[in-house]
Amino acid sequence: MALQTAKFNFNRIHIAQCCKRGGSPAEEFAPLxxxxxxxxxxxxxxxxxxxxxxxxxxxxxxxxxxxxxxxRNLKLDVLYPIQGYSxxxxxxxxxxxxxxxxxxxxQTLVYRAAKKRELERSLDPPPLGDNQxxxxxxxxxxxxxxxxxxxxxxxxxxxxSPVPQDFSIEAxxxxxxxxxxxxxxxxxxxxxxxxxGTLIRSSLRDDSLTNAKYYELEFRIETPSFRRHxxxxxxxxxxRLFTLxxxxxxxxxxxxxxxxxxxxxxxxxTA
Numbered sequence: 421m422a423l424q425t426a427k428f429n430f431n432r433i434h435i436a437q438c439c440k441r442g443g444s445p446a447e448e449f450a451p452l453x454x455x456x457x458x459x460x461x462x463x464x465x466x467x468x469x470x471x472x473x474x475x476x477x478x479x480x481x482x483x484x485x486x487x488x489x490x491x492r493n494l495k496l497d498v499l500y501p502i503q504g505y506s507x508x509x510x511x512x513x514x515x516x517x518x519x520x521x522x523x524x525x526x527q528t529l530v531y532r533a534a535k536k537r538e539l540e541r542s543l544d545p546p547p548l549g550d551n552q553x554x555x556x557x558x559x560x561x562x563x564x565x566x567x568x569x570x571x572x573x574x575x576x577x578x579x580x581s582p583v584p585q586d587f588s589i590e591a592x593x594x595x596x597x598x599x600x601x602x603x604x605x606x607x608x609x610x611x612x613x614x615x616x617g618t619l620i621r622s623s624l625r626d627d628s629l630t631n632a633k634y635y636e637l638e639f640r641i642e643t644p645s646f647r648r649h650x651x652x653x654x655x656x657x658x659x660r661l662f663t664l665x666x667x668x669x670x671x672x673x674x675x676x677x678x679x680x681x682x683x684x685x686x687x688x689x690t691a
Contacts, residue, residue, distance in 0.1 A: 505682065508563055513580045514691030515662055519565045520679055526564035526575070573648070574676075576666040576683055585659040589635055595622035599637040602652065606641060616642045625685070632657060632689050640670065649673040651680040653687045662689065 501521035509516040559579050566575030592598050596619070603617035604610075621638040637652040647670035654663045664687045666680045 507686075508565070509690065510563060510578070511690075513562055513578075513660075513662075515578060515580075515687065515689050517576075517578070517664060517683055517687040519576055519683055522567065523565040523576075524568050526561070526566065526577075573646075574668045574672060576664065576680075578687075579663050579665075581661045581663070583656060583659060583661045587656045587659065587661065589633065589654060589656045589661075595624050595635045595637065598622070598635055598654075599639065602637060603639055606639075614644055618642075627688065630689060634687065636684050642670075647671070649680075651684045653684050655689060657689055 504521050505518040506521045506523075507516060507518050559581050561577035561579050564575055564577035566572065589598065592601065599619040599622040603619050607615045607617045618640045619637065620640060621636075623636045625634040625636055626632075627634070632655055634653055634655045637650075637654075639650050639652070641648045641650065649668050649670050651666045652663065653665075654661065656662070664684065666683050668676050668680070
């Protein structure tokens, strides 16, 4: 009770002093309010910069979305998703593409890459019969992405295979001819009648800036156990054949069609 009385007397005295100076309590506290406001704005601004740098709550991705093409040209989507897509750049093999931002890397490939780096750093030769010794003879993906927890039926992957230095994809025909050849290979050239393939679309994408030609194919594979939709891009350069394959169950295709087309259109060589 005594404490409340003291507080009341202090407030009454302070108000009386303000009135003697001709100012109201609000006017008296105005300078403090202005200072507080400046500090508040400064704090909010600093916090915003931190949030942008760390992409807290997707703020950076939201801001970059106002100028998506410029942001992608600067390769900022390697760090921050832009309009729902992230970018994969493989500087070792020399290619890049975008993929849905909620997809994750294939952990098996991550483990293999880590093991390979560990072997390369080691002074001891790798064990005889080690799988890494056979890497050049196995057409396994160098990168792969898919939804978390998926079984592999829905993913995008890139394979880089050695070919003759003078290899040219055009030597095998136009995109439609190459597409039909791919279908024959997948279906076993008629030796497996239970496997059916249908070429849906074929096109040529010519990049004059990098002097690269990309064959883009879309096809469907059907067996008694599954129906799969594929979008396939291939390009040859410098003794290597680059192939990107995005695949999905046919039942999921309608909802993934635009994603797959964007992935295919974004695939390009960087070296």
